Amino acid sequence: MSQPSYVIGHQQPDTDTIISAVAYARLKQAQGEDAAPARAGAINPETQFVLDRWEVEKPALLEDAAGERLALVDHNEHSQTVSGAREAEITDIVDHHRIGDVETSSPIFFRNEPVGSTATILTRLYDEADVEIDAQTAGLLLSGLLSDTVVLRSPTTTDTDRTVAERLADIADVDYETYGKELLQQKSKLGEKEPREMVLGDFKEFEFGSHDVGIGQIETVEPDTVLEQREAVLEAMDEVVAEREYAVLVLLVTDLLEEESTALVAGDHAETVEAGLDVTLTDREAFLPGVMSRKKQVVPPLEDAFQ
Amino acid sequence: MSQPSYVIGHQQPDTDTIISAVAYARLKQAQGEDAAPARAGAINPETQFVLDRWEVEKPALLEDAAGERLALVDHNEHSQTVSGAREAEITDIVDHHRIGDVETSSPIFFRNEPVGSTATILTRLYDEADVEIDAQTAGLLLSGLLSDTVVLRSPTTTDTDRTVAERLADIADVDYETYGKELLQQKSKLGEKEPREMVLGDFKEFEFGSHDVGIGQIETVEPDTVLEQREAVLEAMDEVVAEREYAVLVLLVTDLLEEESTALVAGDHAETVEAGLDVTLTDREAFLPGVMSRKKQVVPPLEDAFQ
The missing domain is CATH 3.10.310.20 (DHHA2 domain)
Structure with a gap:
């Protein structure tokens, strides 16, 4: 029995990072792996709105990853990893950013694609593994996709993102433009911030x-x-x-x-x-x-x- | 019109590196990209045997990659890249080794999997892109797979490699054990070497x-x-x-x-x-x-x- 692993996104987590940790841990569990989602920092108001909306508990805070097995989502450079990641074993990476400085001593699964969100890639990984995406997981993935692409308006948005968003909205049974506007309003709650x-x-x-x-x-x-x-x-x-x-x-x-x-x-x-x-x-x-x-x-x- | 790109493997090329350059360039061409296979060193006798067997020309030697667009296959660290790669634009990586030190400034396609050969991953990429693998390309991919896994005997061999090998052998219309033994004999022609x-x-x-x-x-x-x-x-x-x-x-x-x-x-x-x-x-x-x-x-x- 191998050591359980944590699926974790970057510091200063945003919605795509948090829901990617949850969704990728669920995919690994469906494939028989012992994996749990984790986070490297506080939940922001938009992400809290998403977790409440889809009735999902926030991932546990991992303060020190030294000695752990880690699957990294939504980042692949050490300046953004959880504390202790340099002393951890990196087992997988799923990301949509530039290629950074994470190195490993053995071959691992590394999937990076120039699309609008990590959620987009995870949707494909569910399909490739032939694992069904339930309504709740679709809601989470859609939230990550819409948040990172600013409801498909960011120049990082690709045709793949658009196709995936429509499919996820269908499974989650929401209108993505309407739901996306609710998300944008969360991003904008700046008045009370220092x-x-x-x-x-x-x-x-x-x-x-x-x-x-x-x-x-x-x-x-x-x-x-x-x-x-x-x-x-x-x-x-x-x-x-x-x-x-x-x-x-x-x-x-x-x-x-x-x-x-x-x-x-x-x-x-x-x-x-x-x-x-x-x-x-x-x-x-x-x-x-x-x-x-x-x-x-x-x-x-x-x-x-x-x- | 974007600049054409070279698909290229590591220095001291082996069979998996050379056939991956050919097969990935063909896949990119099938998807409408302007890509050509290249190599970073001399062809070894086993690879020459493979190219002769499947009647494929050897890729052109690229002596200096500075300023070029490169898709890297079968490696992802600079100590193994073609000369000038640090001054090139890396557009894609397909590999099955540890994660090395190649960094990029923009998001790219990076596909690394812990399987026995790069040919195995390329076969999946053909399937995902819904591009048909012809008999000649199947013969090349099978050669890379069998060479890198020592005819499915190396401890790097996975179930995926076995499944892919059977399918490629079927398309290429060869018995992979018999063909694999011919390959192994090529590896062993050491007598005349300094x-x-x-x-x-x-x-x-x-x-x-x-x-x-x-x-x-x-x-x-x-x-x-x-x-x-x-x-x-x-x-x-x-x-x-x-x-x-x-x-x-x-x-x-x-x-x-x-x-x-x-x-x-x-x-x-x-x-x-x-x-x-x-x-x-x-x-x-x-x-x-x-x-x-x-x-x-x-x-x-x-x-x-x-x-």
């Missing part, structure tokens, strides 16, 4: 060459709620840069309805951001028309600029 | 922590042909260690019929090899009962021992 929470709420850390770079994103239908507090937000960003010694911190304030972003920038390498994103910062701010995806439209040019 | 050719014929280089380690393998039905020349072979190994500054070089002489190996060792870190493989070297040699797979039985314990 500036530091806004910066770190959906945050990823990268190593670009020798530089540590943080990129946060606030996806909202009300960008003014954030931008009206820009001085306080910039101050919070400066604090994070000082604490974590980032070369630069970029905060994307993404307007989900207009499909555009405003970038706020902190740290000493603002010029590299200007070069990478081909913009001029005015008062530490730049407007990015058409930019909705951190992964596809911001990470690659910034990485190139830093190297 | 010691240095024996060492480097099927050779892989690894970075284990801060150490460069080379691991060669001679798969043969006549191990005595090699071991009778052990002094000359060890001398060739010492030369390679000095030239390439390896911490250690291990040469596995694998007896395909008895399913066992003899390891010869050169370099300053022989003790680490003893610890990793749990053996005692006598006169720079150790017997490894049951060991047939470099990837599964030698690389993981050596990597652990060096870290």
Whole structure:
């Protein structure tokens, strides 16, 4: 009998990461494996809404993964893994991001595809394993897909995502446009947040060459709620840069309805951001028309600029 | 129109690497992509036999991949990639080895599975894409599968490999045991080789922590042909260690019929090899009962021992 494994997503978990942990653990269980979902951080309000809506318990918090067997979902770089992952045995990876720095000593199952959500890939894995997707699991997978693709509006969205979304909505018996709007409203509940929470709420850390770079994103239908507090937000960003010694911190304030972003920038390498994103910062701010995806439209040019 | 891409396997190409480049390029072409197979080194006698048997031209030699678009097959670490790959754009990876150090700035298609050959995974990709496998392509894929799994005898062989082999043999209209024996005889044509050719014929280089380690393998039905020349072979190994500054070089002489190996060792870190493989070297040699797979039985314990 082999050691049980945890299925776990990235730090600062979002909806796609949490539901992927649940759905992939269920698939493994259906295939006779001893697997449990876990999480590497607090549940955000949108994800809590999803778990309540589909009556699913939140995965247990894993504080230290050293010595464990891990299946990674929705990420594949160590700057985003749960604490202790470098001392864990990685058994599988299912993801839709760039290829990062996770290495293994033995061959493993690694499935990365350039689609809009990890939920999309997991739906295919259920099909390939000939395991039925029940209504509850379909609801979870649909939530991850709609959240990550901003209801199929993000430029990361592919035809596969659209086909899968329709099928999942059918099984879960919801209208995905209506349900998607409910989800978007959850993302937007920003009013009560502290500036530091806004910066770190959906945050990823990268190593670009020798530089540590943080990129946060606030996806909202009300960008003014954030931008009206820009001085306080910039101050919070400066604090994070000082604490974590980032070369630069970029905060994307993404307007989900207009499909555009405003970038706020902190740290000493603002010029590299200007070069990478081909913009001029005015008062530490730049407007990015058409930019909705951190992964596809911001990470690659910034990485190139830093190297 | 996007730039055409090369599908290419590892340096010191073996049969699975060459036929995977051909078969994956054909799959991409069938899906409307502009892709051509390529190779990163000389064709070995077994692979030449396979290409002649199925009347397929050898892929073109790619000497410098800088600036090219590459789909990597049968490897995913830079110590094994074609020259210039670090300056190329990696668009896909299909492999069955450990996860190595290839990173990308954008999301890509990465399919790694712990099965016996890359050919096995490619067969599934044809099925998933609903592209028919013709008799010639089936013959190539079967050759890669049988070569890498030593006709389904290697411990890396899975049930999936067995099922796929039967199906490919059916399409290619050959008896896979008979055809497999012909392949094994090609592997064994060692008599005329120089010691240095024996060492480097099927050779892989690894970075284990801060150490460069080379691991060669001679798969043969006549191990005595090699071991009778052990002094000359060890001398060739010492030369390679000095030239390439390896911490250690291990040469596995694998007896395909008895399913066992003899390891010869050169370099300053022989003790680490003893610890990793749990053996005692006598006169720079150790017997490894049951060991047939470099990837599964030698690389993981050596990597652990060096870290």
